Amino acid sequence: METNAVRMLRKPVSAKGKLHREQRSFVLFSLLPIITLFLVFSVIPIIWGTMLMFFNYNPLDESSPFVGLAQFQRLWEDEVFHKAFVNTFKFVFIAIPANIVITLFIAIGINKIHSTLWRNTFRTMFFLPAIAPLAGSAVVWSTMFNGNNGLFNIILEHLGFAKVNWLTDPATALLSIIVMTLWADIGYNIVIFMAGLDSIPDMFYEAAKLDGANRWQMFRHITLPLLSRTSLFVFVMTSISYFQMFPQFQIMTNGEPQNETRVLSLHIFDHAFTYLNMGYASAMAFILLLIILAVTIIQLRIGRSQWEY
Amino acid sequence: MNKWFAFCMAVVLTAAVALSGCSGSKEEGASGGKVKLVWWSHDNPAFVAANKTLIEEYKKVNPNVTIDLQAFPYDAFIQKLKASFAAKNPPDIAQMFGTWVTDYAKKGLLQPALDDSIRGNFFDASLGAYVVDNQLYGLPHEYNLENGGVLVHPKMFQDAGVNYPPKTWDELVAAARKLTRYDGNKIKVRGFDFTSGDNITFTFLSLILQQKGKYWTEDGHVNFSTPEAVKAMTALKDFVVKYKTTDMSLFGTEDISDTFFKGGSAMAIRGPWTIAAGKDTYKVSDFEYMPMPSFTSEPPYFAAESGWGEVVAKASKHSKEAWDFVNFMMDKEQALNWNIKTLTVPANKETASDTKLLEAVPLMKTSIDVLKYGQWIGPVQDRDYFFKQINDQFQAIAAESVSVEDGLKKIEKEINKMIDQHLQ
Numbered sequence: 001m002e003t004n005a006v007r008m009l010r011k012p013v014s015a016k017g018k019l020h021r022e023q024r025s026f027v028l029f030s031l032l033p034i035i036t037l038f039l040v041f042s043v044i045p046i047i048w049g050t051m052l053m054f055f056n057y058n059p060l061d062e063s064s065p066f067v068g069l070a071q072f073q074r075l076w077e078d079e080v081f082h083k084a085f086v087n088t089f090k091f092v093f094i095a096i097p098a099n100i101v102i103t104l105f106i107a108i109g110i111n112k113i114h115s116t117l118w119r120n121t122f123r124t125m126f127f128l129p130a131i132a133p134l135a136g137s138a139v140v141w142s143t144m145f146n147g148n149n150g151l152f153n154i155i156l157e158h159l160g161f162a163k164v165n166w167l168t169d170p171a172t173a174l175l176s177i178i179v180m181t182l183w184a185d186i187g188y189n190i191v192i193f194m195a196g197l198d199s200i201p202d203m204f205y206e207a208a209k210l211d212g213a214n215r216w217q218m219f220r221h222i223t224l225p226l227l228s229r230t231s232l233f234v235f236v237m238t239s240i241s242y243f244q245m246f247p248q249f250q251i252m253t254n255g256e257p258q259n260e261t262r263v264l265s266l267h268i269f270d271h272a273f274t275y276l277n278m279g280y281a282s283a284m285a286f287i288l289l290l291i292i293l294a295v296t297i298i299q300l301r302i303g304r305s306q307w308e309y
Numbered sequence: 310m311n312k313w314f315a316f317c318m319a320v321v322l323t324a325a326v327a328l329s330g331c332s333g334s335k336e337e338g339a340s341g342g343k344v345k346l347v348w349w350s351h352d353n354p355a356f357v358a359a360n361k362t363l364i365e366e367y368k369k370v371n372p373n374v375t376i377d378l379q380a381f382p383y384d385a386f387i388q389k390l391k392a393s394f395a396a397k398n399p400p401d402i403a404q405m406f407g408t409w410v411t412d413y414a415k416k417g418l419l420q421p422a423l424d425d426s427i428r429g430n431f432f433d434a435s436l437g438a439y440v441v442d443n444q445l446y447g448l449p450h451e452y453n454l455e456n457g458g459v460l461v462h463p464k465m466f467q468d469a470g471v472n473y474p475p476k477t478w479d480e481l482v483a484a485a486r487k488l489t490r491y492d493g494n495k496i497k498v499r500g501f502d503f504t505s506g507d508n509i510t511f512t513f514l515s516l517i518l519q520q521k522g523k524y525w526t527e528d529g530h531v532n533f534s535t536p537e538a539v540k541a542m543t544a545l546k547d548f549v550v551k552y553k554t555t556d557m558s559l560f561g562t563e564d565i566s567d568t569f570f571k572g573g574s575a576m577a578i579r580g581p582w583t584i585a586a587g588k589d590t591y592k593v594s595d596f597e598y599m600p601m602p603s604f605t606s607e608p609p610y611f612a613a614e615s616g617w618g619e620v621v622a623k624a625s626k627h628s629k630e631a632w633d634f635v636n637f638m639m640d641k642e643q644a645l646n647w648n649i650k651t652l653t654v655p656a657n658k659e660t661a662s663d664t665k666l667l668e669a670v671p672l673m674k675t676s677i678d679v680l681k682y683g684q685w686i687g688p689v690q691d692r693d694y695f696f697k698q699i700n701d702q703f704q705a706i707a708a709e710s711v712s713v714e715d716g717l718k719k720i721e722k723e724i725n726k727m728i729d730q731h732l733q
Binding site for chain 2: 056061167170256258276
């Protein structure tokens with residue numbers, strides 16, 4: 001037998017539960033559009049794309065036979081894939097450090113400017129290339145790198161040097177694309193580094209000056225450590241982006257000469273959309289996903305900060 | 310929770326249905342006896358103009374049929390075709406490059422020709438890719454050949470005191486060497502150039518055929534381990550490594566015909582379709598299209614792809630009307646006008662022998678004269694992959710990072726692997 005007191009106690013609980021259910025329904029209902037978009041455009045394509053690597057999938061075919069791990073065996077034997085793998089790492093290992101060093105020093109330089117007008121002017125100037133579509137920039141740079149009448153060779157000729165086949169010489173093709181990528185991409189990181197530099201309190205530098213620290217010591221012992229969270233973000237985002245770089249490789253060289261500029265993303269694209277080997281492309285994309293995941297985890301582990309101010 | 314799950318599913322399905330509405334499916338067809346056909350082509354201005362003329366002419370005799378010509382940039386066109394056929398939403402008619410047709414036909418995506426008797430009107434080489442299991446799946450406008458003729462600057466011969474035109478292979482090599490000019494270590498004028506994506510392969514195959522060699526096995530695989538293939542590849546390598554009449558610095562960046570028209574080469578082996586670019590784009594007329602001497606004492610045999618032509622989608626709701634329009638395009642007079650306007654070599658034998666063709670395009674004589682020596686390139690399956698393997702290894706051979714024999718073995722292995730996949 002329930003007493004009145006018990007009934008009295010249950011009543012508010014029940015009302016609270018109903019309210020909680022209603023709140024939960026409202027939250028779920030509110031999130032439904034974004035969850036649907038996320039499922040339709042992210043989760044389902046990723047799962048679908050990953051599953052493809054177990055099939056010989058060609059969208060024009062009626063059937064797609066299950067091949068298990070055969071695509072990975074093929075990857076193991078594919079010399080062009082091996083070359084694309086190495087080229088991707090070459091590109092990333094040269095371009096990312098170059099990007100970080102250049103953007104950090106430019107950001108520090110701009111930060112030293114006292115005039116707001118000039119500071120903003122420089123920041124805008126360096127950011128401008130980032131506004132242009134990468135594909136458009138790649139076309140423009142292709143003409144500048146032209147072996148006969150490109151801008152760089154005209155300059156070299158005027159200076160009395162021999163012309164260089166920038167994009168068709170295996171020794172210079174990848175470096176040329178790296179130069180173009182740096183030009184096109186440094187704007188973002190400069191802005192992020194500038195924001196990071198702005199957030200370092202001046203008192204540390206003032207204290208260091210009183211202690212007689214020189215510029216290098218201030219940079220080494222104050223700027224670099226206190227910028228480590230920004231640097232980590234820049235490292236991770238740049239790594240993810242550079243592992244997937246595609247337009248300039250397709251437009252400027254299409255992987256040539258001798259596959260020296262063939263990177264994984266281009267190789268994946270060719271197999272998926274030129275040869276319609278979607279299953280094989282999916283296996284390569286999965287490898288690329290694992291690489292990016294591993295590199296990101298390593299960077300996050302190494303770059304973990306233990307400080308606050 | 311079940312209700313919630315059902316609700317979620319309903320939303321997802323609604324979204325999917327709504328999205329499918331954006332997929333470009335269209336209402337077209339017969340209403341009041343009128344039929345609308347959708348026709349896709351690539352956007353080469355000469356092709357578009359010639360196609361529009363065909364539509365106007367057809368409209369005169371079939372006023373009830375409306376043809377909606379949609380032209381796309383070449384690269385986008387290739388992807389759009391694949392996507393539309395994969396989504397079962399293709400155009401009624403597509404102006405496809407012949408080599409692509411085989412794959413679409415094998416996958417049951419094309420409507421076979423209603424009238425098979427027309428087959429005899431075309432050169433075998435131009436029809437090869439349109440025939441699958443002895444069934445005709447489209448009709449070609451064009452005999453797509455890259456061999457037989459060479460773009461040439463006669464004045465360069467005259468200035469260098471070299472006899473023009475070279476009649477034998479040895480004379481060609483000797484002329485190429487004399488005409489080559491270097492500025493320091495950078496090549497300034499290429500004596501003889503063939504280093505474009507198409508021409509490395511086609512020249513290689515033609516040199517095999519001119520030795521009476523074969524590169525196909527009975528079971529549809531390639532065989533490049535023959536002495537003829539080695540000799541052919543060595544001859545090409547010699548132009549780069551031994552005679553230095555060209556180099557690989559243009560590969561992948563600039564078409565060798567563009568270099569030729571800018572005066573960067575004395576001789577360049579490229580298809581007759583490039584003549585139009587010289588005249589219209591570069592506005593030059595100081596060049597000729599001379600016959601390419603044979604590699605041996607045999608006639609100048611060559612391999613050719615089936616060129617541009619028309620196919621009708623199996624999914625078309627008006628395949629009868631579509632085929633009627635395609636057959637109209639192949640009518641002798643229409644075909645002749647189309648070939649003249651697009652400066653393409655006719656696939657139709659009768660059109661090729663029509664004197665009006667050479668009156669309109671005298672430079673095409675060289676190509677017309679060699680059509681009888683052409684044979685279809687064969688069942689390459691994935692054309693891009695096939696050519697890429699040869700181009701990749703040729704670059705390695707020319708850079709002397711791999712021997713001719715090893716390079717050919719790699720080409721053979723990779724192409725046969727691809728063929729196996731397609732034949733599965």
